[in-house]
Amino acid sequence: MKQFSDLLIEESIKKESVLVVGLDPQVNNMPNYLINRQNEKLNLNIITNAILNFNKTIIDVVHPYVVAVKPQLAYYEIYGSLGLQVLEQTISYAKSKGLLVINDAKRGDIGSTATAYAQAFLGNSPINGDAVTVNPFLGSDGITPFINESIRYQKGLFILLKTSNPSAYELQDLELKSGDLVYNALASLIKKLSSDTITGKYGYSSIGAVVGATYPNVAKNMREILPKQLFLVPGFGAQGGDTSNLKYFFNADGNGSIITSSRGIIYSYKNELPEKWETISKGIMEEIIEATVIRARDEINSVR
Known part of the structure; x- marks a missing residue:
């Protein structure tokens, strides 16, 4: 069994892409053909069925152009057991189309609880993917x-390092007594904790980090500290990350990072047809999303 970093690089080579599409389904952004929001009988079964059909449509359109999909778990957990069932079905469907799956769970705990989380998202559970995002706030215990568990199952991790949200600086940029910044200290910790893990044949560890596209100067520094780590880079697209700055996230070989976009792709029809998106057909929705994902892939490739 190949380890995650090798699978990811090979998918990137095969598809000439480092793009990841986030699956963040919101019924308020779906066309009427999927769900009639004026329906007084709207219930969890109708909603979760619409979400599953939406996700399948997205996967059908984007799978030739992206290396992975990234379900954001909050959008499924909100619907309880039915939502988790949709997550399970979405993961299974994505895998059937040859896509890697990154569970965007941002979990963090210690000891046996952390192990249980890892087994849920990386092991043999119904919602296991190929990688999971991890919150490092509890330190090495977490x-x-x-x-x-990632070593055990040959799966991947992306540890939150320098995130793309506006208030990230409030904690991540604090100066320590040593004079170092928190995110620099965390980068050193990630390097230390992953030093004994196996590096894949392409030179990358399966223990990666999340570094926001909105911080290109940080990316330069992080690349020096973590040359063997894969970066999961949010903030491209709807969050305003500049495509030209993405060059700082890649190594000289053009690898080392995967770039995520969610709303900018899966709801691109709202931008293209702001007055008519609710009434568009499935075919029009697919055409717009396909054109958008191809454009995003090509823009990213132009700076690698």
């Missing part, structure tokens, strides 16, 4: 169990 990170090490995830690393251990």
